[in-house]
Amino acid sequence: MRIRFGNVTESGVARYPEIVAAPGHFFLISGPSGVGKGTILEEVKKDSFLKSQMHTVQSIKTRPPRPGEDTNRTDSVFKTLADVTRMKENQELFQWFPYAGHVYASSRQDITDAAKKGGIILFELAAKVAQQIKQAYPEKTTTVFIAPPDEATLRERLKGRGTETPEEIETRIKNATGELALMSQFDHIIVNGQGQLQASIDKVKALIHTILKNQNQTTPSKAA
Numbered sequence: 001m002r003i004r005f006g007n008v009t010e011s012g013v014a015r016y017p018e019i020v021a022a023p024g025h026f027f028l029i030s031g032p033s034g035v036g037k038g039t040i041l042e043e044v045k046k047d048s049f050l051k052s053q054m055h056t057v058q059s060i061k062t063r064p065p066r067p068g069e070d071t072n073r074t075d076s077v078f079k080t081l082a083d084v085t086r087m088k089e090n091q092e093l094f095q096w097f098p099y100a101g102h103v104y105a106s107s108r109q110d111i112t113d114a115a116k117k118g119g120i121i122l123f124e125l126a127a128k129v130a131q132q133i134k135q136a137y138p139e140k141t142t143t144v145f146i147a148p149p150d151e152a153t154l155r156e157r158l159k160g161r162g163t164e165t166p167e168e169i170e171t172r173i174k175n176a177t178g179e180l181a182l183m184s185q186f187d188h189i190i191v192n193g194q195g196q197l198q199a200s201i202d203k204v205k206a207l208i209h210t211i212l213k214n215q216n217q218t219t220p221s222k223a224a
Helices: 017-021 037-045 081-089 108-116 127-136 151-161 166-180 197-217
Strands: 025-030 054-056 059-061 076-078 093-099 102-107 120-124 141-147 188-191
Touching (some): 025 037, 025 127, 025 197, 037 054, 037 120, 037 197, 081 093, 093 108, 102 108, 108 120, 120 197, 141 197, 151 166
Parallel strands (some): 025 120, 025 141, 059 076, 141 188
Antiparallel strands (some): 059 102, 093 102
């Protein structure tokens, strides 16, 4: 289902000078549902050193909370479509992604505050939005795609979660095809196959450490 969000029905990213000038670096992780990217991120966030160097941003959602969903989480907030549309019209959104009748977004102020702190700004995003951020902020973005070894493995993982109906699994597999088509455009591809979870976690950590090392070696300069 496509919805009209302001004057568009597609996802988008805005380029703001204050974010360009801020020292923070976007680290964007994408991949199809069931590939294990959420588990990888949770483990990366437990790293005692990286925890102090990374900033997560609040996800704005126009969908209603799911049954039992914690609405007091600091990493997400629920708003009406009218509220989020107004934010977009007032240039208060950093990125937005209409999906399945709802909009998922992040605020300009939230991203600006995180970017000014330096370090890593960590996102889990749809592949299309990750590429749009890369295009808008190429000088300060690293993209990582977490891929399954094959469709059969992905299907088994989705079935094993027990959270989707067979119809929903087929929809996610179809969506995964679209995500995989964008995989070659990512800076890094990590195949998270059977028994490779820890290796995938270590690879993500290594990439973040490299970015932080490069940040520390770069002499700050005035924005053009």
